[in-house]
Amino acid sequence: MEKLVIHGGKPLEGTVRVSGAKNAVLPIIVASMLGTTQSTLTEIPKLADVHTVCDVIASLGVHIEHPERDTLVIDAHELTSTTAPYDLVRRMRASFLVMGPLLARKGRAQISLPGGCSIGARPIDLHLKAFEAMGAVINLENGDIEATAPNGLKGAQIYLDFPSVGATENILMAASMAEGKTVLENAAEEPEIVDLATYLNSMGANIRGAGTNVIRIEGVKELHGANHAVIPDRIEAGTFMVGAAMTQGNVFVENAISEHLKPLISKLKEVGAEVQEEIDGIRVIGHAPLRPADIKTLPYPGFPTDMQAQFMALTTICQGTSVVTETVFENRFMHVDEFKRMGAKIRIEGRSAIVEGVPRLKGASVNATDLRAGAALVLAGLVADGETEVGYLYHIDRGYDNLVLKLQRLGADIVRVNIEEEEN
Numbered sequence: 364m365e366k367l368v369i370h371g372g373k374p375l376e377g378t379v380r381v382s383g384a385k386n387a388v389l390p391i392i393v394a395s396m397l398g399t400t401q402s403t404l405t406e407i408p409k410l411a412d413v414h415t416v417c418d419v420i421a422s423l424g425v426h427i428e429h430p431e432r433d434t435l436v437i438d439a440h441e442l443t444s445t446t447a448p449y450d451l452v453r454r455m456r457a458s459f460l461v462m463g464p465l466l467a468r469k470g471r472a473q474i475s476l477p478g479g480c481s482i483g484a485r486p487i488d489l490h491l492k493a494f495e496a497m498g499a500v501i502n503l504e505n506g507d508i509e510a511t512a513p514n515g516l517k518g519a520q521i522y523l524d525f526p527s528v529g530a531t532e533n534i535l536m537a538a539s540m541a542e543g544k545t546v547l548e549n550a551a552e553e554p555e556i557v558d559l560a561t562y563l564n565s566m567g568a569n570i571r572g573a574g575t576n577v578i579r580i581e582g583v584k585e586l587h588g589a590n591h592a593v594i595p596d597r598i599e600a601g602t603f604m605v606g607a608a609m610t611q612g613n614v615f616v617e618n619a620i621s622e623h624l625k626p627l628i629s630k631l632k633e634v635g636a637e638v639q640e641e642i643d644g645i646r647v648i649g650h651a652p653l654r655p656a657d658i659k660t661l662p663y664p665g666f667p668t669d670m671q672a673q674f675m676a677l678t679t680i681c682q683g684t685s686v687v688t689e690t691v692f693e694n695r696f697m698h699v700d701e702f703k704r705m706g707a708k709i710r711i712e713g714r715s716a717i718v719e720g721v722p723r724l725k726g727a728s729v730n731a732t733d734l735r736a737g738a739a740l741v742l743a744g745l746v747a748d749g750e751t752e753v754g755y756l757y758h759i760d761r762g763y764d765n766l767v768l769k770l771q772r773l774g775a776d777i778v779r780v781n782i783e784e785e786e787n
C-alpha cells in the first residue's frame with residue numbers, strides 16, 4: 364500500500380506552476396464527443412480522472428491520442444456505442460456527463476446510476492429533468508438509465524432548482540445540438556462552465572451568458588473539432604495558497620487567476636496572510652499569528668466546497684475559534700475525525716464544524732477520505748510535529764497533478780513510499 368510520509372515544520376518557499384483544471388478538463392474531454400472533426404486540447408493535467416474519462420469516451424468509439432504530456436488529440440467522427448460501461452462510471456461520477464453528448468448525437472444513451480460517494484448522496488435528478496424537458500424519454504431499470512430521443516432533442520426553458528455544475532454542463536452540451544433555443548435559468552456560474560462554453564463555441568456552438576445565472580443556447584445541426592487550452596486549476600492553486608499561509612512560507616502560485624479565487628483570497632487576508640495578486644499568478648506570504656476565520660461554502664462565486672477541507676486544516680492552527688459551514692454537500696466532514704487524530708479540536712454541530720485552534724498539530728497515521736480531504740491532511744502534515752503518514756492516495760491521485768514533486772520543490776519534507784515494499 365502506498366503512503367505519503369511527511370515530516371512537518373518546513374515553510375513552503377518558491378514558485379509552483381498550477382496545472383490545467385480537473386473540473387474543466389473532464390467536461391471538455393467529454394464535449395469533444397460532439398465534434399465530427401479532430402480536437403486538440405492542451406494544458407491537460409496528469410490525473411487518474413483524466414485517464415478514466417478518456418477510457419469512458421474510448422469505450423464509445425472515440426479515438427484519442429496523447430502525443431505530448433499535456434496534449435490530447437481527440438477524434439469523435441464516429442461514435443460506435445451508446446452504452447457507458449458500469450465499471451468506468453462507478454470509478455468517476457463525472458462519467459455521467461456523456462449522457463448529454465450521446466443523446467445529442469445518437470438520440471440514445473445508456474448509463475448506470477452513478478450512486479453516492481463519501482461526500483454525499485449526489486443525485487442526478489436535475490440532469491434527468493432537464494433532458495425530459497428537452498424531449499428525452501427516460502427509463503430507470505435495475506440501476507441503469509436508458510434515455511432516448513428518437514426525434515432529436517428540442518430546445519427548452521429550464522430552471523434548475525439548484526445551480527448544479529454537472530447539470531449545467533450536461534445541458535450546455537445537449538442544448539448545443541438540440542433543435543431551437545434553450546434558456547437555462549439558475550445555471551451554475553463556475554469558471555469551469557465558462558471554459559466549457561468557450562470550447563463549445565469554438566466548436567461552432569452558439570452559447571451566450573455562461574458565467575452568469577442565465578445561459579441562452581441556440582442549437583446548431585453539427586459541431587466540429589477545435590483547439591483549446593484548459594484553464595488553470597483554481598482548487599490546486601488554492602491548496603498551495605493555504606499551504607503557504609499555514610507554513611508561514613512565501614509561495615508564488617504561477618498561473619493562478621485571482622478573479623477565480625476571490626473568496627479564498629479574502630479569507631487568507633482575514634487570517635493574517637499577505638496576498639499579492641499579480642498578472643501571471645498570486646503570491647502568498649504567511650505570517651504568525653494566524654487569526655481565526657469563519658467560512659460558508661456556496662456555489663460560485665461563493666467559497667468553494669472543494670476548498671473547505673484545506674481551509675479547515677488552516678483553522679485547526681489559528682489562534683481562536685473558527686466556524687466552517689458546508690452547504691453544498693450534506694456529508695463533507697469526513698476529514699474531521701482524521702484531523703482529530705492529529706490533535707485538532709473540532710466538533711460538528713449540524714452543517715457546521717466548530718474548530719478551536721491549537722498551538723501545534725502532532726504527526727499521526729491518517730487516511731484520505733476523499734480527494735480534498737487528502738490534500739487537507741497533507742497540509743496538516745506539513746505543519747505537524749513529527750511524522751505524518753497519509754494513506755488511500757488514490758483519492759489524491761484523482762485530482763492533483765504531481766503533488767509530491769511540487770511540494771518537494773517548495774522545500775517540503777514529503778515522500779511517497781510503498782509500505783509493503785519497505786517491509787519486505
Ligand SMILES: CC(=O)N[C@H]1[C@@H](OP(=O)(O)OP(=O)(O)OC[C@H]2O[C@@H](n3ccc(=O)[nH]c3=O)[C@H](O)[C@@H]2O)O[C@H](CO)[C@@H](O)[C@@H]1O
Pocket residue numbers: 385386387389456457483484485486487488489490491525526527528529530551668669691692693
Ligand atoms: C467534476 C466536477 O466538476 N466536480 C465538481 C462539481 O460536482 P457536481 O457537478 O457533481 O456538483 P453539483 O454542483 O452538481 O452538486 C451540488 C449539489 O447539488 C446536488 N445535486 C446535483 C445534481 C442533481 O441532479 N441533483 C442534486 O441534488 C448534489 O447532490 C450536491 O449536493 O461541482 C461540485 C460543487 O462545486 C464540486 O464539488 C465538484 O468538484
Ligand SMILES: C=C(OP(=O)(O)O)C(=O)O
Pocket residue numbers: 385386456457482669734735762
Ligand atoms: C468532489 C470533487 O470532485 P468529483 O465531483 O469529481 O467527485 C472535487 O474535485 O473535490
